Structures are given as structure tokens and as C-alpha cells.
Amino acid sequence: MHLFRILFFYEWRHFRAARGLVLLCGLLLATGLYGIYYGTTEVTRQRAQLAALPELTRRNVAELQVKFPGPADAGDIGYYHSTFAVHHPDAWAALSLGLRDVNPSYVKLRLLGLHNQLYATDNANPMKLLSGNFDLAFVLVYLLPLLIIALGFNLLSAEREEGILTLLLAQPVRPATVVAAKLAFRLALVLGLAGLLSVAGMLWAGVPLDGRVASWLALTALYCLFWFGVVLVVTAWQRPSAVNAVVLLGVWLVLVVLVPSLLNLAVAAARPVPQGLELTIRQREEIHAGWDKPKAETMNRFFALYPQWRDTATIRERFVWRWYYAFQHLGDQAVAPQAASYAHGLQARYNLVEQLNLLSPAINAQSSFNALAGSDLPAHLAFQRSATRYHDSLRAFYYPFLFRKVEFTHADYAREPQHSFTSVPELATAQHGLSKLLLSVAVVFGLGGLLLRLRPVSPL
Amino acid sequence: MIRSIAQKEFISTLRDRRFAVLSALVLVLLLAATLVGRASFRTLQRERQTAQGTVNEQFRNQPSRHPHRVAHYGSFAFRPKSGLSLLDGGVDSFTGSAVYLEAHQQNSVNFSQAQQSGSLIRFGEMTVAFVLQLLVPLLIIFLCFGAFTQERETGTLKLLLSQGVSLRQVAWGKITGYGQAVALVVTPALALAAALLFTGEEFASNTDLVARLALFGLGYAVYFFLIVVGSVVVSARQSSSRTALVMLLGLWILGGIILPKATANLGASIYPTITKAQLDADVHEEAQHGIDGHDPHDKRAEALKADLLKKYGVDSEDQLPVSLAGVQMAAGEEYSAKVYQQHFAALNATYERQNRLSDWAGLLNPYQAIRPLSMGVAGSDFGHYVHFQQAAEAYRYALVQRLNGLQAGMGHGDKERRLDAATWRELPVFAYQAPTLGWAWPHLLLPVAALLLWAAGLSWLGLRLISKTSVE
Numbered sequence: 001m002h003l004f005r006i007l008f009f010y011e012w013r014h015f016r017a018a019r020g021l022v023l024l025c026g027l028l029l030a031t032g033l034y035g036i037y038y039g040t041t042e043v044t045r046q047r048a049q050l051a052a053l054p055e056l057t058r059r060n061v062a063e064l065q066v067k068f069p070g071p072a073d074a075g076d077i078g079y080y081h082s083t084f085a086v087h088h089p090d091a092w093a094a095l096s097l098g099l100r101d102v103n104p105s106y107v108k109l110r111l112l113g114l115h116n117q118l119y120a121t122d123n124a125n126p127m128k129l130l131s132g133n134f135d136l137a138f139v140l141v142y143l144l145p146l147l148i149i150a151l152g153f154n155l156l157s158a159e160r161e162e163g164i165l166t167l168l169l170a171q172p173v174r175p176a177t178v179v180a181a182k183l184a185f186r187l188a189l190v191l192g193l194a195g196l197l198s199v200a201g202m203l204w205a206g207v208p209l210d211g212r213v214a215s216w217l218a219l220t221a222l223y224c225l226f227w228f229g230v231v232l233v234v235t236a237w238q239r240p241s242a243v244n245a246v247v248l249l250g251v252w253l254v255l256v257v258l259v260p261s262l263l264n265l266a267v268a269a270a271r272p273v274p275q276g277l278e279l280t281i282r283q284r285e286e287i288h289a290g291w292d293k294p295k296a297e298t299m300n301r302f303f304a305l306y307p308q309w310r311d312t313a314t315i316r317e318r319f320v321w322r323w324y325y326a327f328q329h330l331g332d333q334a335v336a337p338q339a340a341s342y343a344h345g346l347q348a349r350y351n352l353v354e355q356l357n358l359l360s361p362a363i364n365a366q367s368s369f370n371a372l373a374g375s376d377l378p379a380h381l382a383f384q385r386s387a388t389r390y391h392d393s394l395r396a397f398y399y400p401f402l403f404r405k406v407e408f409t410h411a412d413y414a415r416e417p418q419h420s421f422t423s424v425p426e427l428a429t430a431q432h433g434l435s436k437l438l439l440s441v442a443v444v445f446g447l448g449g450l451l452l453r454l455r456p457v458s459p460l
Numbered sequence: 461m462i463r464s465i466a467q468k469e470f471i472s473t474l475r476d477r478r479f480a481v482l483s484a485l486v487l488v489l490l491l492a493a494t495l496v497g498r499a500s501f502r503t504l505q506r507e508r509q510t511a512q513g514t515v516n517e518q519f520r521n522q523p524s525r526h527p528h529r530v531a532h533y534g535s536f537a538f539r540p541k542s543g544l545s546l547l548d549g550g551v552d553s554f555t556g557s558a559v560y561l562e563a564h565q566q567n568s569v570n571f572s573q574a575q576q577s578g579s580l581i582r583f584g585e586m587t588v589a590f591v592l593q594l595l596v597p598l599l600i601i602f603l604c605f606g607a608f609t610q611e612r613e614t615g616t617l618k619l620l621l622s623q624g625v626s627l628r629q630v631a632w633g634k635i636t637g638y639g640q641a642v643a644l645v646v647t648p649a650l651a652l653a654a655a656l657l658f659t660g661e662e663f664a665s666n667t668d669l670v671a672r673l674a675l676f677g678l679g680y681a682v683y684f685f686l687i688v689v690g691s692v693v694v695s696a697r698q699s700s701s702r703t704a705l706v707m708l709l710g711l712w713i714l715g716g717i718i719l720p721k722a723t724a725n726l727g728a729s730i731y732p733t734i735t736k737a738q739l740d741a742d743v744h745e746e747a748q749h750g751i752d753g754h755d756p757h758d759k760r761a762e763a764l765k766a767d768l769l770k771k772y773g774v775d776s777e778d779q780l781p782v783s784l785a786g787v788q789m790a791a792g793e794e795y796s797a798k799v800y801q802q803h804f805a806a807l808n809a810t811y812e813r814q815n816r817l818s819d820w821a822g823l824l825n826p827y828q829a830i831r832p833l834s835m836g837v838a839g840s841d842f843g844h845y846v847h848f849q850q851a852a853e854a855y856r857y858a859l860v861q862r863l864n865g866l867q868a869g870m871g872h873g874d875k876e877r878r879l880d881a882a883t884w885r886e887l888p889v890f891a892y893q894a895p896t897l898g899w900a901w902p903h904l905l906l907p908v909a910a911l912l913l914w915a916a917g918l919s920w921l922g923l924r925l926i927s928k929t930s931v932e
Contacts, residue, residue: 031718034722038725038729041729045732049735049738052735052737052738053737056737056738056741059741059745060741084737098579099574099575099578099579102554102572102574102575103575104736106735106737108736108737108740116560119570119571120567120568120570120736121556121568121569121570121572121575121736122568122735122736122737123568123733123734123735123736123739123807124554124733125728125733125810125811125814125815125842126551126554126555126842126845127551127724127811127814127815127818127841127842128724128725128727128728128814128815129551129554129574130550130551130553130554130724131720131721131723131724131725131818132582132721132724133582133721133725134721134722134725138721142717143713143717143718146713150706150710153706154702161702241702242605242606242701242702242705245702245705245706245709246478246602246705249598249709253595253598256583257583257584257594258489258586260580260582260583260584261580261583261584261585261586261590262586263580264577264580264581264583264585264586265496265586267577267580268500268576268577273576276570276571277507277508277511277536277538277557277558277571278511280536280558280560280570281511281514281515281518281536284533284534284560285518288529288532288533291525291529292523292525345576346576346578349576349577349578350578353578353580362583363580363583366579366582366583367579370579376578376579377578377579
């Protein structure tokens with residue numbers, strides 16, 4: 001143990017002397033801080049954008065109050081009045097933005113058919129989406145392994161190439177202790193950096209101090225450990241530094257770049273998603289056919305779903321709002337199976353990736369971070385379900401006005417249901433991610449240990 | 461002498477097992493990317509063509525309706541994939557594929573591939589462009605990092621120079637040799653891609669596509685050339701193979717991963733985007749100063765009515781030969797479309813400003829020069845996307861105004877009447893004509909200039925550095 005401490009201490013002195021490595025660590029720290037800065041400002045911006053929505057609704061109401069100074073037909077209000085279903089980011093989203101830029105964080109809703117409103121996207125620069133987010137999760141998942149590779153590719157080989165290893169091994173010290181001390185020093189350094197960045201990110205983003213803090217730190221630590229395991233395997237293989245660098249970078253390329261992009265192709269092929277296009281086309285047909293169908297037919301179909309309105313007056317007018325909203329809703333009903341299979345298809349893709357991400361700890365780490373932050377696909381699907389329920393509640397609010405012919409007064413605006421939804425973390429996914437990472441770590445360390453035993457460290 | 465050095469490098473590269481393995485890997489990936497690209501291109505193209513055909517048929521086969529109902533029924537525009545997008549998908553996966561075209565408003569383009577892929581798409585897509593832009597340079601780095609350091613380490617550089625060759629000649633010889641080796645890997649894949657492209661009937665005898673493909677190949681040739689030169693220069697300036705390799709890999713990571721993301725994110729931070737909700741509200745607010753076609757009590761509508769009565773010399777609405785409602789709709793649409801156009805122009809200008817940061821970064825980073833060039837040539841960049849958006853809007857506006865014209869022509873009391881089903885068959889359907897290379901060219905000038913500057917600069921400055929480098 002004493003020997004280990006000496007070796008560890010000497011590594012520290014070496015490290016301080018190696019300006020390149022210190023620079024590299026500084027660079028990682030800087031990119032990490034930029035990632036935290038970017039993530040928190042992005043979430044702050046999203047919050048500010050969401051906070052501006054009630055004002056838009058208020059202006060809309062004020063305008064309607066001018067347009068309809070007295071009691072109005074609720075049908076007119078339902079048509080001209082828009083409100084928002086909002087998807088608030090969790091504080092953790094600042095550290096792992098996930099798909100929050102690709103998917104809209106609010107949906108503008110009117111009393112009309114839901115499905116041609118639900119999939120509207122927000123303004124987004126596609127070039128920016130293509131480049132992706134520079135958040136802390138990106139720094140940890142993409143860049144941290146590169147630092148580990150830079151620190152570890154010449155763990156033993158440099159000593160060998162400089163002729164120091166012979167001298168070192170001439171001392172009464174086991175090669176394994178040397179390797180362990182060198183690895184431990186680097187591990188401490190990297191874990192320190194990653195921990196520092198994570199804690200800084202959590203403080204900056206103001207996350208609630210719950211169990212997710214430990215989960216995030218454990219995920220980060222295990223992910224670092226995995227890459228050190230890879231370094232251990234390559235070190236135990238005992239090839240020249242240049243070969244080590246190539247191999248390690250190759251592993252990085254395979255796990256962080258190639259496997260995810262190939263998996264993306266495979267998943268798209270294995271789980272085809274019924275195009276959302278069909279859904280919107282079909283819904284338009286259904287809704288607009290409503291104008292041409294006999295009113296009694298439409299109303300009877302509607303009353304089958306809502307028997308409580310069956311006793312309302314028979315429609316004799318050329319146009320009446322309750323009939324209009326009835327066929328809007330029937331349009332939604334007609335595409336309900338397509339909408340469900342679209343959402344199921346997306347979820348099935350996500351589930352398949354969850355199963356296959358054992359192939360790449362990078363994907364695993366990324367999706368676990370996103371799961372903790374509630375910024376991935378399941379969170380968005382949950383939001384869409386919540387927006388659907390909100391639309392239901394809006395209809396439930398307006399139907400008595402429409403079917404009982406109650407006049408809509410200025411006071412009724414305030415009674416309208418409101419919507420708020422905050423991302424929910426997928427703790428189970430993150431837990432799974434942790435155990436899968438643990439397995440990956442065990443595999444690489446097992447392999448490294450085995451190799452060290454099988455191939456004695458040669459000083460030359 | 462340059463030739464024999466080149467030949468030696470070329471042959472010894474071919475004999476190198478590591479190179480064989482790596483290039484086989486790159487070749488397989490290139491072929492796979494080409495085939496996958498073609499398959500997904502075909503699927504998406506078929507889906508969108510079918511969808512476009514379906515909505516066009518539905519539009520033509522509407523029953524007799526009032527024209528304004530048809531304007532609200534509207535149409536869809538599906539964005540066709542450009543032919544070369546099978547080589548470089550560009551932003552295609554992140555832009556929606558369909559936009560709903562209806563009266564009174566401009567909608568967002570919905571249903572992007574990215575929304576359907578989950579966070580996997582964040583790790584990048586396996587396309588030909590991805591292999592060419594990031595993996596081939598990596599192959600070049602592994603090939604060239606020891607160009608000078610190894611000769612120096614084994615002492616052969618001195619021997620070479622004692623034959624009366626200059627360092628500059630050695631460098632050129634090596635660059636030529638490595639260039640040949642890279643060409644050997646990349647050319648067959650690109651040739652195959654071209655063959656696959658031109659066997660599809662939709663591309664037969666399409667000169668624009670040939671020109672685009674030629675520029676695509678040329679652009680990558682320059683890109684690879686400058687990376688070979690850069691790697692050889694770094695190899696000459698570094699004392700050991702190890703440091704040369706680490707330095708080159710560091711540059712690859714910086715240029716290929718960190719800088720593109722950082723500049724895109726920085727651009728978005730500096731020039732924030734307005735939300736769609738805010739934009740729609742602003743448009744609505746401004747459009748109120750125009751005519752609200754649906755509101756007959758609107759003051760401006762009153763003025764329009766007075767003008768019409770005067771114009772036709774009649775004193776009541778029911779004597780007008782045209783439908784007042786139709787004329788009001790047309791005037792309202794004209795105004796609101798103009799307001800939308802202004803706001804979308806401002807939004808696109810914001811995006812352009814965000815992207816400009818990345819484009820200018822091409823002068824610092826060759827990857828950020830080849831990327832816009834490649835996408836632009838492939839017809840999958842932001843500019844081409846905007847072109848589609850504008851074509852869809854032009855069609856929407858023309859369609860809605862034509863329907864408003866039909867309504868106006870129905871005369872007073874049009875609301876109670878319908879137009880015959882045959883009317884809808886005479887209206888043109890949406891057909892998108894992708895722009896030519898000539899149209900795209902102005903966007904490509906900066907990346908082309910950046911690439912050429914890099915190639916020329918590296919050849920000149922780099923080789924000057926090499927000739928001053930130490931032999932020991």
C-alpha cells in the first residue's frame with residue numbers, strides 16, 4: 001500500500017510536468033462549463049418562452065372581449081380563442097437537453113380537431129438541430145472518453161519506450177501495482193473533473209436535491225470507469241503507444257459514433273413507424289366530409305359517444321356550432337387508431353433502443369441522462385397524452401354552453417381549464433441504465449485483469 | 461524523383477496490413493451507406509409521392525362545395541427528396557416532410573425524421589457524407605501521421621536527402637502517393653454511388669444532377685487533398701510519431717466534433733429565435749390592420765364595400781355583379797399573406813445569421829467548409845429547404861386567391877350556393893420543381909473559397925515549413 005502511494009504521488013508530479021495533459025484537462029473543464037452554460041441558458045430561454053404564452057392568451061381574450069362585448073355564442077369563442085398546453089422542462093433538463101429542441105415544448109389549441117394541432121412544430125433552425133446540443137451530457141458522453149484515452153493510451157508503453165519500465169520493474173514492485181497506481185491516479189483525476197463539472201452543473205441549474213443527484217453521479221462514475229476498463233485492456237495488451245492510441249480511438253469511434261448510427265438504421269428498419277402524414281390526411285378528409293353529410297347522421301354518431309347530450313334540440317339550422325364541433329371531434333375519433341399506433345410505434349422504437357443499448361455504453365449513458373432529465377421521447381409522448389387530456393377537458397368545458405345553448409360571458413374566460421405539464425423523469429430507465437453500465441464495467445475490467453494475468457508485463 | 465517516392469509510398473501503403481483493414485472497413489461503410497441511403501431515399505420518396513398523389517386526387521375529386529370551404533379544406537405539400545440526398549442527407553432529417561396549406565394562415569412543416577428517431581439520431585446518421593467527411597480523414601490521419609517522423613526515427617530521411625532530393629520533393633512525393641491510396645479507396649465507392657444514381661429512371665439524362673455530382677466529387681477531392689497535405693505537414697513538424705498522431709487526432713476531434721456543435725450553439729445563443737406562437741400572434745396583430753374576410757362588420761370591409769358600390773355604380777350589395785364576401789376574402793388574404801411573408805423572411809434571416817457563424821468557421825475548419833458545400837450540392841441544405849417552403853407558400857397563396865376569385869365571381873348570395881365538382885379538377889395541384897445548381901451556387905461560394913484557400917494555403921505555407929524542418 002505504501003508503494004502504491006509513492007507511485008500515485010509520482011504520477012501526480014509527472015502529470016503536473018506534462019503541460020499538454022494539464023492543458024487538455026483545462027480544455028475539458030472549459031468545454032464542460034460552456035456545456036453547462038449553454039444548457040442552463042437554453043432551459044432558461046425555454047422557460048421564458050413558455051412564460052410568455054399566458055400573455056398571448058390574455059391578449060387573445062382581450063381581443064375577443066372587444067369583438068364580443070356582450071354575452072356571446074360559445075361556438076364563436078371556441079373557434080377564435082386559443083390557449084396553450086405547455087411542457088415545462090425539469091431543472092435537470094439543463095444538464096441533458098435530449099430532444100427538447102426537436103420536439104415543441106408547447107401546443108397551441110383551439111376547440112377544433114385535436115390531431116391537426118397536436119403535431120405542429122415550433123420554429124427551429126434545422127442546421128442547429130443537425131448540430132445538436134452542446135450540453136453537459138454531450139461533454140461527458142462524447143468528450144470525457146477522449147480525455148481518458150489521451151491520459152491512458154501510453155500508460156505503460158511510454159515508460160517502456162523511454163526505457164524507464166526496466167528500471168521500474170527492477171524494483172521490488174509487482175507490475176499490477178504499477179498499472180493499478182497509474183490507473184488510480186488518472187481515475188481520480190477524471191472522476192474529480194467529472195464530479196466537479198456535474199456538481200457545478202447541478203448548482204448552476206438549481207436542481208432539486210433528490211435521489212437523482214446520486215444517480216447522475218453514479219452514471220458518470222460508471223461511464224468513466226468503463227472507459228478506464230477499456231484503457232486497462234489495451235494497456236494489458238502491451239503494444240506501442242501509437243497502436244494503443246489507434247485502438248482506443250477506434251473503440252471510441254465504434255461505440256460513440258458507428259454503433260449508434262448503425263443502430264439507428266437497424267431500429268428504423270425493424271420498427272417501422274406508420275407515418276404521421278397518413279393520419280393528418282385522413283383526419284382532414286373525415287372533418288371536411290362532415291360538412292357534406294346529413295346533420296342527423298353526424299349527430300347520432302356523436303351522441304353514441306356522448307349520450308348525455310342526446311336530448312338536446314334537433315338541428316334545423318343551416319349552420320350551428322354544436323354540429324360543427326361534433327364533426328371536428330368525429331374527425332379525431334376516426335384517426336384515433338392511427339394516432340395510437342403512431343405513438344406506439346415511436347415508443348416501440350425507443351424500447352428497442354433501450355434493449356440494444358447494451359452494445360454501446362455511450363448510448364446507454366446518454367439515454368440514462370436523458371431519462372433522469374425527462375427530456376427524451378417518453379417525456380414528449382407523456383406531454384402529448386397530457387395535451388390530449390387537456391383538449392378533452394376544454395371540450396367538456398364548452399359542450400354545456402353549446403348543447404344547452406348557454407351564453408358565454410366575460411366571466412367564463414377565467415373558468416376555462418388551464419394546462420401545465422412538467423417533464424417526469426424516467427427513473428426506471430435510469431436504474432436500468434445503471435445496472436447495464438455496471439455490467440459493461442465488469443466485463444472490461446474482467447477482461448483487463450485476465451489479460452494482465454495471462455501476459456506478464458514485459459519491460460522491453 | 462517525386463514520382464518514384466510517390467510510387468514507393470503507394471506500394472508500401474498497399475502492402476501495409478493496417479491500411480488494408482482500415483480501408484476495407486471504410487469501403488464497406490461507404491457501400492453500406494450508399495445502399496442504405498438509396499433504400500431510405502426510395503422509401504421516403506415513394507411515401508411522399510404516394511401521399512402527394514393521394515391528396516391531389518382527393519382535391520380533384522371533391523364534391524360540389526363552396527369555394528371558401530375548399531380553401532379551408534386546403535392541400536398538403538410534401539417535400540420530395542433531392543436526388544443526391546442519398547449521398548448527403550443534410551438537414552433533411554430535421555426538417556419536416558409535410559406542410560398543410562390552407563386559407564388565412566401559414567403552417568409549420570411537420571413530421572421530421574428526427575422526431576421519430578429518439579435520441580439516437582443525436583449521434584449522427586450513417587450517410588455517405590458522414591463517412592467521407594469524418595471517417596476518411598481519420599483513415600488519412602492513420603495513413604500519414606508517420607510520413608516524416610517514421611523516416612526520421614529509422615534514419616532513412618537522411619539517406620533519402622543524400623540522394624540529392626529536397627525535403628519539398630519528398631513531401632510532394634509522399635502527398636502524391638498517399639493521395640493515390642486514398643483515391644483507390646474512395647473512387648470505387650463514389651463510382652458505384654453514381655452508377656446507382658443514374659440507373660434510377662428518375663435521374664436518366666439529368667444534366668443538373670451530373671453537374672452536382674461532379675462538384676460533389678471535386679469538393680471531396682480538394683478536401684482529402686488538404687487533409688493529406690495537413691497530415692504530412694504535421695508529421696514533418698513533430699518530433700515523434702506518437703506526438704504527430706495525438707496532435708492530428710486532437711485536430712480531428714476539434715474540427716469534426718467540437719467546433720461545428722459549438723458554433724451552431726453559439727449562433728443560436730447570439731441570435732435567438734422567436735417562437736411560432738409569438739410569430740403567429742404578431743402576424744395576427746398586424747393582419748388586423750388589414751381586412752378580416754370573415755368579419756362583415758369590419759370597418760375596412762365597409763370601406764371596401766363602398767368602393768365596390770362606387771366602381772359598379774350601384775347602391776346596394778345585392779346589385780353587385782360580384783360577391784362582396786369573396787372580394788373581402790381576397791383582400792384579407794393578400795394582406796395577411798404579405799404580413800406572414802415579412803415575418804417569415806425575418807425568421808429566416810435570423811436562421812441565416814445563426815448559420816453564418818458556422819459558414820465563416822469554414823475558414824478556420826475545413827470540415828465546416830466541406831459540410832455546407834456537400835449539403836448544398838446534394839440539395840439538402842437550409843437554402844434548399846427554404847426554397848421548398850417558399851414554393852409551397854406561393855402555391856398556397858395562388859390557390860386560395862383563385863378560390864376567392866371563384867367566390868367573388870359567384871355574385872351576391874354566394875353563401876347559399878356551391879360550385880360544381882368539375883371546378884376543382886381545373887385547379888393546378890402542387891408540383892415541386894427543385895432548384896438547379898445555378899440557383900444554389902451563390903450559397904456555395906463561401907465554402908468553395910474556404911476549401912480552396914485551405915488547399916492552397918496548406919500547400920504553400922505547409923511545404924515552406926517542411927523545407928525548413930530539421931532532418932534529425
